Amino acid sequence: MMPNSNCQPISGHRLRCGGILVILLFNLVAAAVYAAPGAEVVRLGTQDRAPYGYFQADGSFNGLAVQIVSCTMKGMEQHYSLSVYPWERAQVMAKNDQLDGFFPASDRPDRVDWTQGSLPIADQQWVWYLRADSKLDPSSAEFKQQAKVGAHFGSARLKMLEREQYHIVLSSQTDKRLLRAFMAGRADAIIGSDLALRHAAQELKINLDEIKIVPVRSTPQRVFFSKVFLARHPGFLSRFNAQIPACRKAYASADR
Missing domain, CATH: 3.40.190.10 (Periplasmic binding protein-like II)
Structure with missing residues (x-):
């Protein structure tokens, strides 16, 4: 069977x-x-x-x-x-x-060996979530040095943030916890999977008009x-x- x-x-x-x-x-x-x-x-x-x-x-x-x-x-x-x-x-x-x-x-580089x-x-795109009125630019050097950011614990995104020495303040176990902490003001931006964060936002009844979404790159699953x-x-x-x-x-x- x-x-x-x-x-x-x-x-x-x-x-x-x-x-x-x-x-x-x-x-x-x-x-x-x-x-x-x-x-x-x-x-x-x-x-x-x-x-x-x-x-x-x-x-x-x-x-x-x-x-x-x-x-x-x-x-x-x-x-x-x-x-x-x-x-x-x-x-x-x-x-x-x-x-x-x-x-x-x-x-992810550390999985190769x-x-x-x-x-x-499945398809996936990494995206940054910032507040709609944020003036921060994720592509700038200042963002990497100054912005407080977060990602899903154990994810390739968190490993990337660590490897590139971002200022990490959040590493939540779930996307809902990550998004909830971001909306509570505990980080300036979070990086995640477009579909996963969108689903979490729907469950938390968060209006995506309150969020600026900045695409990063395609990362197939x-x-x-x-x-x-x-x-x-x-x-x-x-x-x-x-x-x-x-x-x-x-x-x-x-x-x-």
Whole structure:
């Protein structure tokens, strides 16, 4: 039995993804996976981050990136488990061979040595959010030196801010917390994913007319598999990538 396009709740924090049962424990989230004896299961980690992957009103877990991964695995006839963790922890677990991969994520210099990314599974553009009346210019040298900025904890955006020595004052665990802190005046600007910040703004009922949005660059979202996993499974990434174009076309109405 192959995974469906989303994971359905059974009870509590238990989800069934096709023939695989995933138990999710929240806060510092841990996961235990059960599958048929002898069935090989690819262990993937993700985060609760709309619209790429998040809990729906009925308790199921789905989103732009989740549906592409599910479609791809189904096309490969590959069993997999999907566990939800705080984002930084998911990446550490993959690095320690406790997970085989994680998504959705963008290219980052410190991932090159130990991961290999798939073809893009979802679009993303980095954007700066500033107040509508802000005179700050994110492209200026003064901005980097003086502006108080923030980004999602564990993200490639935060790593970029650290690497380029911005004045970081926020590193929130979720986009909603990041945006709420920004709106409360705790930072001059935040950088994030266009779709994720827009979704967070909708949930917080923030009028985007109050915000100046400055595009930064396109940063496609991928699945990153550990090189340890790929070494054990030659050809896996090629087969995975071969399924992505058809899956993205099938879900083109949901993915910008």
